[in-house]
Amino acid sequence: MSVLAVAPQGQPLRQENLLNGLRVLLWNDPAASSVSMKLRIHAGAAFDPQGKEGTMCLLADAFFPTNESREFFSDDLGGSLNIICNYDYIEIDATSKPESYLTLFETVGGAITNPQLDRQTTDALKAKLVTRLAADEKNATIAADLAVRRRLLGTFPYGRPVIGSSQSIKTVDFADLKIALDRLFGADNATLAVAGNFDANNGFRAIRRYFGSWLKSDKKVPSTFRMPDPPPAGTQILESPETGITEIRYAIRGVARNDKDFVAASILAKVIEQRIRSKAPAGQRDNVWAKSYSNVLPGVVVIGFSRIQREISAAVTGEKPKVEANDVVANALNEKVSDAEYAVAKNAVFAELNKTDAVTRWLDADTFKFASVKADQSAADSVTSADVQRLADQMRQQPVASVLLLTQKTSD
Numbered sequence: 001m002s003v004l005a006v007a008p009q010g011q012p013l014r015q016e017n018l019l020n021g022l023r024v025l026l027w028n029d030p031a032a033s034s035v036s037m038k039l040r041i042h043a044g045a046a047f048d049p050q051g052k053e054g055t056m057c058l059l060a061d062a063f064f065p066t067n068e069s070r071e072f073f074s075d076d077l078g079g080s081l082n083i084i085c086n087y088d089y090i091e092i093d094a095t096s097k098p099e100s101y102l103t104l105f106e107t108v109g110g111a112i113t114n115p116q117l118d119r120q121t122t123d124a125l126k127a128k129l130v131t132r133l134a135a136d137e138k139n140a141t142i143a144a145d146l147a148v149r150r151r152l153l154g155t156f157p158y159g160r161p162v163i164g165s166s167q168s169i170k171t172v173d174f175a176d177l178k179i180a181l182d183r184l185f186g187a188d189n190a191t192l193a194v195a196g197n198f199d200a201n202n203g204f205r206a207i208r209r210y211f212g213s214w215l216k217s218d219k220k221v222p223s224t225f226r227m228p229d230p231p232p233a234g235t236q237i238l239e240s241p242e243t244g245i246t247e248i249r250y251a252i253r254g255v256a257r258n259d260k261d262f263v264a265a266s267i268l269a270k271v272i273e274q275r276i277r278s279k280a281p282a283g284q285r286d287n288v289w290a291k292s293y294s295n296v297l298p299g300v301v302v303i304g305f306s307r308i309q310r311e312i313s314a315a316v317t318g319e320k321p322k323v324e325a326n327d328v329v330a331n332a333l334n335e336k337v338s339d340a341e342y343a344v345a346k347n348a349v350f351a352e353l354n355k356t357d358a359v360t361r362w363l364d365a366d367t368f369k370f371a372s373v374k375a376d377q378s379a380a381d382s383v384t385s386a387d388v389q390r391l392a393d394q395m396r397q398q399p400v401a402s403v404l405l406l407t408q409k410t411s412d
Contacts, residue, residue, distance in 0.1 A: 019212070022191075028203075035095065037105070038359055045157070048157070053162075057090075059090075059181060060084075063112065086162055088257075095196075113213050147238055151231055187211065187214040189217050237405075245307060246405065247304070248402075249402065254293060254301045264390075267349050267388050
């Protein structure tokens with residue numbers, strides 16, 4: 001089973017580079033009903049200053065800071081706008097009707113090359129994000145996901161929240177956004193991909209006109225950070241932000257996105273999920289999950305028990321329950337991966353990978369430094385059950401971080 005094709009609808013790829021270092025990928029498809037532009041800056045929340053988490057996502061929002069600026073894409077261009085901010089990159093995804101693609105290029109190019117970044121805009125974006133975070137921080141599921149990352153990775157970038165916390169956002173000011181803009185948002189640290197019904201020659205001329213004045217970054221910033229120490233032993237018990245809701249998480253160090261074991265790690269996570277679900281009470285199986293998160297640097301594999309509606313074990317007696325993390329994870333990894341488990345898990349993983357469009361795969365190649373898109377696809381296609389078993393044997397030897405969120409019993 002092949003993961004996916006390496007070009008949208010089989011269309012030929014045209015690759016160009018502007019003098020400022022911007023890499024441009026163009027696919028012309030006369031049969032398409034729209035034009036899609038994806039502009040990816042290869043730096044994300046991993047570069048947030050410690051204590052100022054949320055800086056990069058605030059900056060991403062600042063390019064189209066108002067409802068009016070975002071609604072322009074739907075109301076005037078017949079398209080859409082979506083901005084993605086994660087640990088590894090910031091991406092502006094915008095679409096338009098074919099007849100409006102030049103205006104699409106001009107609008108995005110103008111926002112990037114001449115951002116209207118000021119204190120008033122920064123303060124408005126901060127207030128909006130703090131409101132969102134206040135709601136997120138009352139969600140036990142979100143709190144558990146963040147807590148286990150922090151337990152496993154500490155202050156390592158992937159152990160910190162992508163969009164920050166209500167406390168960290170308050171410390172971010174206009175100067176922080178300006179520093180991040182000058183340091184990381186350069187044309188030579190970005191890739192622009194356009195696919196759809198447009199004239200490639202006219203389109204490239206427009207890209208040179210609207211993106212040619214985009215400056216290079218002040219300096220190249222490699223994605224290198226001091227790797228975290230092993231996590232503390234034992235389970236961390238925290239107060240659940242939702243009364244009566246229990247969340248349990250286990251986390252192990254994972255692999256990088258460009259690692260040869262990327263797909264094997266995803267398959268292994270599915271095998272773990274299948275095994276734990278099979279032993280869980282019927283009413284709780286949908287709340288058990290396992291997932292491999294891969295990034296520019298090695299990510300994490302997380303096992304979760306979510307939205308448990310009653311406190312577990314000795315909580316009824318007022319004692320804190322014991323959660324033996326190493327036992328839970330070791331039991332899930334102890335048995336040899338069977339052919340049947342491998343087949344089911346591989347099908348599930350490949351079904352998910354097939355949802356990734358080919359343009360995104362080309363952008364991923366630049367962000368995660370693949371040898372090539374075809375090489376990444378070949379690596380995925382060649383994964384065997386032996387690869388998954390080898391990775392399981394390695395992970396079984398790793399320390400496990402565990403977190404339990406529950407409503408603590410209070411005295412009368």
